[in-house]
Amino acid sequence: MARNSRLSGFRDLDIGDRRRAVARECDLPDDALDALDPGGLDLETADRMIENTVGVLGVPVGVATNVTVNGRDVLVPMATEEPSVVAAASNAARIARVRGGFTTTSTVPVMQAQVQVVDVVDPQAARLRVLEAREEIIALAQGQDPTLTRLGGGVVDLTVRTVPTGDQTYVVAHIAVDVRDAMGANAVNTMAEAIAPRVAELAQGRPLLRILTNRADRRISRARAVLDPEALGGAEVARDIVHAYRLAAADPYRAATHNKGIMNGVSAVVLATGNDTRAVEAGAHAHAVDASGRYTSLSTYELDADGAVVATLELPTPVGLVGGATRTHPAARAALALTGVTTASELGELIVAVGLAQNIAALRALATEGIQRGHMSLHARNIAVAAGAEPDEVAPLTAALVADRSFGADHAEAVLARMRGRA
Known part of the structure; x- marks a missing residue:
């Protein structure tokens, strides 16, 4: 069934009617969102999720409307305590909808783990010795997760870097893994543990850290939207939105707040779907550092030949549909069902589209009446x-x-x- 995310009068309904309206549009049972009740996560389940549990903290879950991604209407769950976030995303999505909504793409879902080797006498030669055993090391890592291989994922690459520090140069091996629909931390960490002794033996040093990197720069989702000048409020508003972006691109003080606005949308969807907000935030802010080492805007804004604003955003999106809270938390399962996504890549693309919508709304407000x-x-x-x-x-x-x-x-x-x- 084709969904319609343009739900007129949605905000005027009571919570029960909103749930039923969303369930109907998503072809879900009327009680599908009951897991979002305050008691949706019971204490027994919470106690299994983390240690030393003493209670459950409730966060409001709203639904962003008007969102169109790759021609498909989506109703998006957003968990946030901050007023205006859900409304802003919905309003910007309505503006983007005039020119077709958001177009998204993504890379293969590749995560990396690092193996650090210390006390290496000849780090440059050691790097080559490890690379000479590339196929052996990849096979060793691949053997740790045959299920992932059966699903079409698994190790895709081994790279080795030398990292100079004050008193020695470390040899650091990176194992890159297609983790399919998982976030992937457990898979890549297990592989790093398995290959560490052999990598250290080849480097003739001592293995130390064996852990994933949250700089997920090989797992990127992208979103693009064309914004009609009249829908934004006129040609002058369109030009001022680009001016506002340019300050964020040039000034780290503005970029920090600009990117925080993006993460208002990103983190809200990540949290609602039971994914790791800290991992996504860490990867995003690392991605905001350009080649010169300067912190800058994550998004870009340009005027096209017709005067329309073209907004784009690229972000690392280490999120999953399997494992962790996405499976154990009833509310996360309900939220994922609402989105209708079937792969982790689709979820990542939806998250980036909402982040871009949030950013569009903020820049439009700043360029007109002000944010406050x-x-x-x-x-x-x-x-x-x-x-x-x-x-x-x-x-x-x-x-x-x-x-x-x-x-x-x-x-x-x-x-x-x-x-x-x-x-």
Whole structure:
């Protein structure tokens, strides 16, 4: 069944009706999202997931609408505590939708692990000795995971580097592995452990670290969108969006906040689907360092010949559909079912599309009304609750704060008192 992510009036529904609307569009049972209830992760399951468990922390899960990826409409689960994130992604996806939405591609899902060898007398010659045994080492690593090989994955490469430090030069072997639909940490770490003694023997040194690298620069997902100038707010807004990008490209101080906005979308989808947010964030920020060693923008913005804004984003996406919390956490399984993705590569592409949508929304806001107005308007509900509003008072108090464009706690309490005085 073809999905429609353009759900008019979705935000005005109550939670039960939103769930049913999403389930219908995704051809899922009406109760498919019940695992997203606060009790979706019970304490017994939580205790099996990590050590020393004392409870469960709830994070709101929203659904981004309007998202079109490679011609397919997708409803995207996003887990975040920050107001405006889901709304911003949905709004930017609606703008991108005018010119066909997001076009995405990705590389083969290759992860790498490193084996560090210390106390090597002749590191340059040692590097070559290890490379001369390339086929032997690859076969040794490949034998650690026959299931991965049967699924079409497995070792694709062995490289060896020398890394100079203060008092010696380390020999560092990299084993590169197509991990298929897994995130891949366990697979590559097991292989690194297996090959470490032989690599060290060949290098004539002592093996030390045997661990994956989260710089997943051989596992890249890409997204591109063409943004109609009129849908953005006019040609001047389009030009100013490009100016805003250029500052992020040139200035690390701006780039840090620019990229954080991208990660608002990326991390929300990664978390909702039970994947490792820290691994994805580490890889993304490492990817933001250019060849000269300067931290810069992860995304790019250009004007095409017709004056439309062309936005692009490339990110490492070490995410999986099998293993870890993606299998053990009921809410993660429900979120994955909602996306309709069938491979880890598809999930990575969806994540990057949402990251780009988030970035588009932020730059458009900065180029027009400023980021704070829209953010605080959506944050007003939290302020109303913090001021002590009862459930039937939250909506009118929120509306009053937005109308006043004043969001301080004192102001909210004063407005609430006036409302109650009129009751």
